[in-house]
Amino acid sequence: MSKDGPATARRVTADWARAYEGFSVWRPLRLLRRIGPVVQGITLDRTTSGDAYFPTAHIHALTREFPVVSLTLGQRLLSPSGVQEAVAFASHADLYIEASARLAEQSRLSLGDAPGVEQIVKELHAFAVAQQERGYPPAVFEMEDSVLVAAAYGDSELLPRGLRLAADLAEEWKVSRLPLSFPGKADWLAGLEEKAGSPSVLNDTIESQIAVHKLGGIHQVQ
Structure with missing residues (x-):
């Protein structure tokens, strides 16, 4: 060092x-x-x-x-x-x-007063759209995060909006620029909807990740 x-x-x-x-x-x-x-x-x-x-x-x-x-x-x-x-x-x-x-x-997201989950999801959407408009690699993981975070949060407006955006963007994504693990557009969207439809599984994942990364002691915004 x-x-x-x-x-x-x-x-x-x-x-x-x-x-x-x-x-x-x-x-x-x-x-x-x-x-x-x-x-x-x-x-x-x-x-x-x-x-x-x-x-x-x-x-x-x-x-x-x-x-x-x-x-x-x-x-x-x-x-x-x-x-x-x-x-x-x-x-x-x-x-x-x-x-x-x-x-x-x-910072696009406030570092003072904490941003709401809605703001975070919208920023993920904005990033994914900007990536596409600029010809950058598809924002596959950011779109997945936006949908699953909205689902775990229980936002009935953001979730369908995210799924529609994911479908729209996936139609434009070039196969040659997608991750090698990408299962194909139809399977990806179906898998995303399935995960989003299981909030209890998502909450279990959240709790597991908190334990894995030892996040229990960090400040939690109410």
Whole structure:
């Protein structure tokens, strides 16, 4: 490990936790809070050299079995010129307050007052549409998350809206750009509807993921 080792990581994490009081320290350089079937996070993602970090806002849906807490909808801090900006550990004390304020300003989802599940689902929808419009790889997992989160949350309007959007986007997705594990459009949509129709199974998955990732102690938004 670089000279910016465990003690530095703990100190930096504690500073960012003070900047974002609604979040809990989950691990060194990781802050999280739970919003229903989703966790919202701030990750201080080390650079390749290890002497700096990228402040990154993100979410992770608990409605699928997954080995890590992902950086879905990840947004790294941007400089005024629009490039990703890292904070050097050596300059952290002088820069983190201003950096945390700018990250909050740039984040599509509020890092102050917690966003609602509806806002999170709509942001997943917006991301999936933008990916398609820009010719980027299909947002298969983000669409799955949007549908399953809405189902687990019990939102009777967002769920059918998400399923319709999934069907519309799937018609446009190019097979060559889809994940190798993609089962085909018809089977994917049928499987998604089946999962969305089993909220008790989704809730079991959520509880299992909370246990697997040791999330029981993080702040939970009511």
